Amino acid sequence: MELDLKIVDGKVVTSSGICDWGIGIKDGKIAVLGDGNFLPEAKRTIDASGKVVLPGGVDTHCHSGDPGFPYGFDNASKSAAIGGITTIIDMPIQIPLTTDVDTLNQKLNEISPKAFVDFALWATAMPENLAAIGPLADSGVCGFKFFMQGSVSGLTPRVDDGTLLEAFREVVRTGLVVGVHAESQEIIAHLEGKLKSEGREDPWAFIECHPIISELETVNRALFLAAQVGVKLHIFHCSIASGIDLINQARAAGQPVSVETCPHYLFLDESYLKTRGNYAKISPALRSKEEVEKLWQVLREGKIDNIASDHVAFTKEFKENMSIWDAAAGAPGIQTMIPLMLAEGVNKSKITLPRLAEVMSERASKYTGLYPRKGVIAVGADADFAIFDLKNETEITIEDQLELDFTLYEGMKAVYADKTIVRGEIVYENGQFNVNPGYGQFVKVDRPD
Numbered sequence: 001m002e003l004d005l006k007i008v009d010g011k012v013v014t015s016s017g018i019c020d021w022g023i024g025i026k027d028g029k030i031a032v033l034g035d036g037n038f039l040p041e042a043k044r045t046i047d048a049s050g051k052v053v054l055p056g057g058v059d060t061h062c063h064s065g066d067p068g069f070p071y072g073f074d075n076a077s078k079s080a081a082i083g084g085i086t087t088i089i090d091m092p093i094q095i096p097l098t099t100d101v102d103t104l105n106q107k108l109n110e111i112s113p114k115a116f117v118d119f120a121l122w123a124t125a126m127p128e129n130l131a132a133i134g135p136l137a138d139s140g141v142c143g144f145k146f147f148m149q150g151s152v153s154g155l156t157p158r159v160d161d162g163t164l165l166e167a168f169r170e171v172v173r174t175g176l177v178v179g180v181h182a183e184s185q186e187i188i189a190h191l192e193g194k195l196k197s198e199g200r201e202d203p204w205a206f207i208e209c210h211p212i213i214s215e216l217e218t219v220n221r222a223l224f225l226a227a228q229v230g231v232k233l234h235i236f237h238c239s240i241a242s243g244i245d246l247i248n249q250a251r252a253a254g255q256p257v258s259v260e261t262c263p264h265y266l267f268l269d270e271s272y273l274k275t276r277g278n279y280a281k282i283s284p285a286l287r288s289k290e291e292v293e294k295l296w297q298v299l300r301e302g303k304i305d306n307i308a309s310d311h312v313a314f315t316k317e318f319k320e321n322m323s324i325w326d327a328a329a330g331a332p333g334i335q336t337m338i339p340l341m342l343a344e345g346v347n348k349s350k351i352t353l354p355r356l357a358e359v360m361s362e363r364a365s366k367y368t369g370l371y372p373r374k375g376v377i378a379v380g381a382d383a384d385f386a387i388f389d390l391k392n393e394t395e396i397t398i399e400d401q402l403e404l405d406f407t408l409y410e411g412m413k414a415v416y417a418d419k420t421i422v423r424g425e426i427v428y429e430n431g432q433f434n435v436n437p438g439y440g441q442f443v444k445v446d447r448p449d
Contacts, residue, residue, distance in 0.1 A: 001026065001040050005424055008036030010048025010387065014055070014377050015358035023053070025383040028423035033379060046426075048387055051418060052353060055361040056086025056117075056384030057338050058375045060260060060368055061236060061308035063330065064088070067110040068095025071313035071403075074114035077440060079311075079335035079402045081428040084386030084417035086117050087365075087374050087443065088334070089142060092124040093156055099125055100132035101139050108442060115440025116433060117422050118384070120370060122179070124156070127163045130170050137174035140444025142368040143234070144171050148218050149183035149283075158185045165225055172231040175448035177258075177367055179234035182218040182243070183210070183284055192325070201323035203273040203281065210285035212240050219243040223250045223257065232256040234367055237310050239265045239284040241294035248303045258305040258367040263337050265295055266307075267344060268408060278319040278327035279406055282310075296350055299359070306364035307341065309334040316405050331408050336396060338386065339414035343393050347415070369445035383424040386417045 005025040012021040012033075022036025032039060059080060066073040073090070080088050090111070092098030098107055104123060111119070123141040125133050133144060146167060150158040159167065164180075171178045191209035200208075219235055223246065226233035238244055238259050247259045264282055269289045272280040280286060287295075298304060311334035318328040338360055345351040365375025373382050393413045394400070401407050420428040427435050 001031070003031060003040050003042035005044050005046065005383070006036070006039050006042040007046045007048050007053060007385065007387070008039070010051050010053040012053045012377060013353045013357045015354050015362045017354055023377070023385070025424040028383055030377065030379050030381050030383050033377070046387070046419065051387050051389045054084065054357055054386045054388065055375055055377045056386055056420070056422065057084050057360045058087045058089070058364040058368075058370065059085045059309050059311070059334055059337065060089045060306055060364045061091065061262070061310045062088045062334055063091045063093055063310070063312040064111065065094050065312065066114070067107065071315070072114065073111035074437060075313055075403050076311060076334055077114060077116040077119070078433065080117050081420045081433065082402060082416060083335045084338045084388065084420055085334060086384035086386065086420060086422045087370065088117060088119045089368060090119055090121055092122050092145060095155070097156070098123045099129050101135050104136060104139055104141065112442060113438045116427055116435060116437060117420070117440045118374070118443050119440055120368065120443045120445060125167055127159075130167055133167065133170040134174060137176055137447050140442070141176070142370070142445040143177035143179055145179045145181070145236070147181045148222065149181060149185045149188055161221070161225065165229065168226060168229040168231045172229050176369065176445070177232040177234050178226070179236050180222045182215060182222050182235050182238070184214040184218045187211070187214040187217065196325065201325065203277045203324045206281055206324045207270050207273055207285050210283065212242065212287070212291070215240055215284050216243050216246070219246055223247065223255065226257070227255050232367070233258075235259040237262050237265070237284060237308070239287050239295070240291060241298050244298045244303050258363070260306045260308045261295060261299070261304055262308055262310045263333055263340055264310070264331065264408065266292065266299070267340060267412065272408065276408065278322065278324055279331065280408060281319070281324060281327050281329050282331060283329040300351060300355070302355070304359060305367060306359045307337065308364070309337045313404060319406070332401070332404050333408075335402060336407065336409050336414055339416045340409060340412060342388060342390060342415040343413035347390060347393065347413075369448070370443060374443065383421060385421040387419040387421075388415050389418055390415055392418075
């Protein structure tokens, strides 16, 4: 057998450890793992000496905004490749929302020609179309997202508990996962109304109306509702260690539940609302320095399933010259996620490489149904890798960010990918893209038996 590609002499990172494997690739799949000196001949060989080879990142939470918003999937996909992400799971938040098979196909037709890396899709549902959940599952979505607190300027209205419970009953029939944005509409709306009546428009008002209890109460409620139905539950962008403790208590009791956090909750804190103003408006809100340290601790303890970007490529026009209430919530981050975790995490001994491979790839692919095709370095899996030189730290600048005009991480350190490989093809290398848009494929998720 002649291989299409082999990678030799690198440090291959899995969730179990770091190995001196060579990797042989054939027809887009990992064909052989073993001593690099004894791999079959290959058409091309990558010498990864002095570098680490990670399983390609799986970003389970991306808002490309395509179609309908002025930022698009091409930007998200290329930015992902620069940061070592080989699979994006895009959210259903665009115009129109992904709420049935027609809108799913409309989105696929729009984004597929722009894809540089592979992608899967979340769907959602509204009270009037819960019957679309089954057909959407048959069409290959990975799961369903619901907002327990309204978001995105009314585009994604809050789903009340009755509708949520009914939706959970529909989703459990598909065997797929249901994910929730867990914040309390009642608590936040009450506090926001009070602060607005006092004339507050400053960024700190956003912190005051998004207290920890607003998230903790809703995580607890989501766990309770999901347990009554038996549906697999995922908690998106959890910002608080106490919420993660609740989730792990439920998991220990046998409930199928997973949880993610995001780089902004690990590298930023609430003081950024004072220094960066509207730019640092993110929902759930940024937390205290003490809460950030608690989050790192539960991450190291293995209590967090994955880190996801919650990327949205807002430009300054969505943030500037308006009150905190009118500014959009969210920020770009798909390009910097793994590079930050390497430079500010691994290189500063805050997380190990195997744990990083677990939360950036393996466990992300498991709860979304992409495993064992994605997120793992194993024979038979897709040949998705990101190769990094950990010594090659650079400072994040806005000039480095693809088609963005702001980043919350300017001045922090990053280790960007030397090479990003998707299904055996070197998509990104030394600052260049080597494939045409449309190379990335839709990864359909089969309904569990």
